[in-house]
Amino acid sequence: GEDVEQSLFLSVREGDSSVINCTYTDSSSTYLYWYKQEPGAGLQLLTYIFSNMDMKQDQRLTVLLNKKDKHLSLRIADTQTGDSAIYFCAPNRKLIWGLGTSLAVNP
Amino acid sequence: DTAVSQTPKYLVTQMGNDKSIKCEQNLGHDTMYWYKQDSKKFLKIMFSYNNKELIINETVPNRFSPKSPDKAHLNLHINSLELGDSAVYFCASSQDGVGRTQYFGPGTRLTVL
Numbered sequence: 001g002e003d004v005e006q007s008l009f010l011s012v013r014e015g016d017s018s019v020i021n022c023t024y025t026d027s028s029s030t031y032l033y034w035y036k037q038e039p040g041a042g043l044q045l046l047t048y049i050f051s052n053m054d055m056k057q058d059q060r061l062t063v064l065l066n067k068k069d070k071h072l073s074l075r076i077a078d079t080q081t082g083d084s085a086i087y088f089c090a091p092n093r094k095l096i097w098g099l100g101t102s103l104a105v106n107p
Numbered sequence: 108d109t110a111v112s113q114t115p116k117y118l119v120t121q122m123g124n125d126k127s128i129k130c131e132q133n134l135g136h137d138t139m140y141w142y143k144q145d146s147k148k149f150l151k152i153m154f155s156y157n158n159k160e161l162i163i164n165e166t167v168p169n170r171f172s173p174k175s176p177d178k179a180h181l182n183l184h185i186n187s188l189e190l191g192d193s194a195v196y197f198c199a200s201s202q203d204g205v206g207r208t209q210y211f212g213p214g215t216r217l218t219v220l
Contacts, residue, residue, distance in 0.1 A: 029206060031207070031208075040214075042197055043197070045208050045210075095163065097150040097151070099149050102148075
Protein backbone atom coordinates (compact mmCIF):
# COMPACT_ATOMS: atom_id res chain seq x y z
CA GLY A 1 0.00 0.00 0.00
CA GLU A 2 0.93 3.67 -0.05
CA ASP A 3 3.44 4.69 2.59
CA VAL A 4 5.50 7.56 3.96
CA GLU A 5 8.63 6.88 6.01
CA GLN A 6 10.67 9.25 8.12
CA SER A 7 13.19 8.83 10.93
CA LEU A 8 11.37 9.20 14.23
CA PHE A 9 13.88 11.39 16.03
CA LEU A 10 16.58 13.95 15.25
CA SER A 11 18.63 15.87 17.79
CA VAL A 12 20.82 18.85 16.85
CA ARG A 13 22.63 21.67 18.59
CA GLU A 14 21.38 25.20 18.30
CA GLY A 15 22.97 26.92 15.32
CA ASP A 16 23.66 23.68 13.44
CA SER A 17 21.78 22.59 10.31
CA SER A 18 19.05 19.95 10.54
CA VAL A 19 18.19 17.60 7.71
CA ILE A 20 14.95 15.65 7.86
CA ASN A 21 14.48 12.92 5.26
CA CYS A 22 11.37 11.31 3.87
CA THR A 23 10.71 8.47 1.45
CA TYR A 24 7.31 7.87 -0.08
CA THR A 25 5.57 5.52 -2.48
CA ASP A 26 2.79 7.63 -4.05
CA SER A 27 4.14 9.31 -7.18
CA SER A 28 0.90 11.01 -8.25
CA SER A 29 1.10 14.11 -6.04
CA THR A 30 1.47 17.48 -7.72
CA TYR A 31 2.54 19.13 -4.49
CA LEU A 32 4.73 17.69 -1.76
CA TYR A 33 4.45 19.36 1.60
CA TRP A 34 6.27 19.76 4.87
CA TYR A 35 4.13 20.50 7.91
CA LYS A 36 5.27 21.42 11.42
CA GLN A 37 3.44 20.41 14.60
CA GLU A 38 4.39 22.18 17.81
CA PRO A 39 3.49 20.54 21.15
CA GLY A 40 -0.24 20.61 21.85
CA ALA A 41 -1.08 22.23 18.52
CA GLY A 42 -2.36 21.33 15.09
CA LEU A 43 -0.20 21.00 12.01
CA GLN A 44 0.89 24.10 10.14
CA LEU A 45 2.17 24.27 6.60
CA LEU A 46 5.90 24.96 6.61
CA THR A 47 6.73 24.81 2.93
CA TYR A 48 5.98 22.84 -0.22
CA ILE A 49 7.52 21.97 -3.55
CA PHE A 50 5.94 21.30 -6.92
CA SER A 51 6.61 17.83 -8.25
CA ASN A 52 8.33 19.26 -11.35
CA MET A 53 10.99 21.00 -9.22
CA ASP A 54 14.01 19.46 -7.57
CA MET A 55 14.86 22.23 -5.13
CA LYS A 56 13.16 25.10 -3.37
CA GLN A 57 14.72 27.61 -1.00
CA ASP A 58 12.63 29.60 1.46
CA GLN A 59 14.72 31.65 3.94
CA ARG A 60 16.27 29.08 6.33
CA LEU A 61 14.47 26.18 4.67
CA THR A 62 15.71 24.16 1.69
CA VAL A 63 13.58 21.40 0.20
CA LEU A 64 15.16 18.81 -2.08
CA LEU A 65 13.10 16.41 -4.18
CA ASN A 66 14.42 13.32 -5.92
CA LYS A 67 11.43 12.00 -7.84
CA LYS A 68 13.26 9.01 -9.24
CA ASP A 69 14.09 7.73 -5.74
CA LYS A 70 10.88 9.17 -4.22
CA HIS A 71 12.92 11.01 -1.63
CA LEU A 72 12.12 14.38 -0.11
CA SER A 73 14.28 16.25 2.37
CA LEU A 74 13.99 19.39 4.47
CA ARG A 75 17.08 21.27 5.56
CA ILE A 76 16.77 23.89 8.29
CA ALA A 77 19.77 26.19 8.47
CA ASP A 78 20.86 27.76 11.77
CA THR A 79 18.39 25.66 13.75
CA GLN A 80 16.85 27.45 16.71
CA THR A 81 15.14 26.14 19.86
CA GLY A 82 11.86 27.38 18.40
CA ASP A 83 12.27 24.85 15.60
CA SER A 84 11.75 21.99 18.09
CA ALA A 85 8.62 20.24 16.84
CA ILE A 86 7.40 17.26 14.86
CA TYR A 87 7.85 17.57 11.10
CA PHE A 88 5.58 15.68 8.72
CA CYS A 89 6.36 14.98 5.11
CA ALA A 90 3.17 14.85 3.03
CA PRO A 91 3.20 13.87 -0.65
CA ASN A 92 -0.41 14.27 -0.27
CA ARG A 93 -2.69 13.42 -3.12
CA LYS A 94 -3.65 10.28 -1.21
CA LEU A 95 -3.60 11.89 2.26
CA ILE A 96 -1.02 9.43 3.57
CA TRP A 97 0.86 10.71 6.60
CA GLY A 98 3.68 9.04 8.45
CA LEU A 99 4.74 9.26 12.06
CA GLY A 100 6.71 12.46 11.55
CA THR A 101 10.20 13.31 12.73
CA SER A 102 10.55 14.76 16.20
CA LEU A 103 13.27 17.42 16.10
CA ALA A 104 14.93 18.33 19.39
CA VAL A 105 17.19 21.40 19.42
CA ASN A 106 19.66 21.54 22.27
CA PRO A 107 21.03 24.89 23.47
CA ASP B 108 -9.55 35.43 13.74
CA THR B 109 -9.36 31.66 14.04
CA ALA B 110 -9.35 29.97 10.65
CA VAL B 111 -10.29 26.42 11.68
CA SER B 112 -11.84 25.99 15.10
CA GLN B 113 -12.87 22.88 17.00
CA THR B 114 -14.93 22.39 20.13
CA PRO B 115 -14.36 21.11 22.66
CA LYS B 116 -10.59 21.24 23.10
CA TYR B 117 -10.69 18.49 25.71
CA LEU B 118 -13.26 15.75 26.13
CA VAL B 119 -13.16 13.19 28.94
CA THR B 120 -15.91 10.60 28.97
CA GLN B 121 -16.83 7.09 30.02
CA MET B 122 -16.81 4.02 27.78
CA GLY B 123 -20.13 3.47 26.07
CA ASN B 124 -21.10 7.12 25.90
CA ASP B 125 -21.94 9.03 22.71
CA LYS B 126 -20.13 12.31 22.01
CA SER B 127 -19.74 14.90 19.26
CA ILE B 128 -16.89 17.14 18.18
CA LYS B 129 -17.64 20.25 16.14
CA CYS B 130 -15.50 21.92 13.51
CA GLU B 131 -15.94 25.21 11.70
CA GLN B 132 -13.76 26.96 9.12
CA ASN B 133 -14.08 30.58 8.06
CA LEU B 134 -11.68 30.35 5.12
CA GLY B 135 -14.35 29.71 2.48
CA HIS B 136 -12.77 26.33 1.68
CA ASP B 137 -14.73 23.63 -0.10
CA THR B 138 -13.06 20.55 1.40
CA MET B 139 -12.91 19.49 5.05
CA TYR B 140 -11.27 16.55 6.80
CA TRP B 141 -11.20 14.62 10.04
CA TYR B 142 -7.96 13.03 11.21
CA LYS B 143 -7.08 10.87 14.20
CA GLN B 144 -3.65 11.20 15.81
CA ASP B 145 -2.71 8.44 18.23
CA SER B 146 -0.29 8.55 21.14
CA LYS B 147 2.61 7.70 18.81
CA LYS B 148 1.74 10.79 16.74
CA PHE B 149 0.59 8.69 13.77
CA LEU B 150 -1.82 10.82 11.77
CA LYS B 151 -4.55 8.98 9.90
CA ILE B 152 -7.24 10.36 7.63
CA MET B 153 -10.75 9.33 8.63
CA PHE B 154 -13.12 11.28 6.40
CA SER B 155 -13.17 14.04 3.84
CA TYR B 156 -16.08 16.11 2.55
CA ASN B 157 -16.13 18.27 -0.55
CA ASN B 158 -19.03 20.74 -0.80
CA LYS B 159 -20.95 18.77 1.86
CA GLU B 160 -20.47 15.50 -0.02
CA LEU B 161 -18.50 12.59 1.48
CA ILE B 162 -15.52 11.84 -0.78
CA ILE B 163 -13.17 9.89 1.47
CA ASN B 164 -14.29 7.33 4.01
CA GLU B 165 -11.35 5.32 5.26
CA THR B 166 -11.61 2.11 7.23
CA VAL B 167 -13.20 3.55 10.33
CA PRO B 168 -15.72 1.81 12.61
CA ASN B 169 -19.28 2.77 11.74
CA ARG B 170 -19.60 4.14 15.29
CA PHE B 171 -18.01 7.23 13.77
CA SER B 172 -20.36 9.34 11.70
CA PRO B 173 -19.42 12.66 10.11
CA LYS B 174 -22.06 15.26 9.35
CA SER B 175 -21.64 18.33 7.19
CA PRO B 176 -24.60 20.71 7.55
CA ASP B 177 -22.91 23.23 5.25
CA LYS B 178 -19.55 23.86 3.57
CA ALA B 179 -18.14 25.61 6.63
CA HIS B 180 -18.94 22.91 9.17
CA LEU B 181 -17.96 19.27 9.59
CA ASN B 182 -18.96 17.57 12.82
CA LEU B 183 -17.92 14.14 14.08
CA HIS B 184 -20.28 12.04 16.14
CA ILE B 185 -18.99 8.96 17.94
CA ASN B 186 -21.32 6.31 19.36
CA SER B 187 -20.52 3.75 22.06
CA LEU B 188 -17.08 5.13 22.82
CA GLU B 189 -14.27 2.61 23.42
CA LEU B 190 -10.93 2.92 25.19
CA GLY B 191 -9.14 2.72 21.82
CA ASP B 192 -10.91 5.86 20.64
CA SER B 193 -8.72 7.93 22.97
CA ALA B 194 -6.65 10.16 20.71
CA VAL B 195 -6.39 13.70 19.41
CA TYR B 196 -8.85 14.42 16.61
CA PHE B 197 -7.96 17.13 14.11
CA CYS B 198 -10.23 18.88 11.69
CA ALA B 199 -8.69 20.47 8.60
CA SER B 200 -9.82 22.26 5.47
CA SER B 201 -8.43 23.01 2.02
CA GLN B 202 -9.46 24.77 -1.14
CA ASP B 203 -9.93 23.08 -4.53
CA GLY B 204 -10.11 19.54 -3.25
CA VAL B 205 -7.82 16.90 -1.90
CA GLY B 206 -4.08 17.28 -2.26
CA ARG B 207 -3.88 21.03 -1.70
CA THR B 208 -2.60 22.91 1.35
CA GLN B 209 -4.52 21.96 4.44
CA TYR B 210 -5.27 24.23 7.39
CA PHE B 211 -5.61 22.40 10.66
CA GLY B 212 -7.65 23.11 13.75
CA PRO B 213 -6.06 23.00 17.22
CA GLY B 214 -7.29 19.48 17.89
CA THR B 215 -9.67 17.83 20.37
CA ARG B 216 -8.06 15.55 22.92
CA LEU B 217 -10.52 12.74 23.62
CA THR B 218 -9.94 10.55 26.67
CA VAL B 219 -12.18 7.55 27.18
CA LEU B 220 -12.12 6.10 30.71
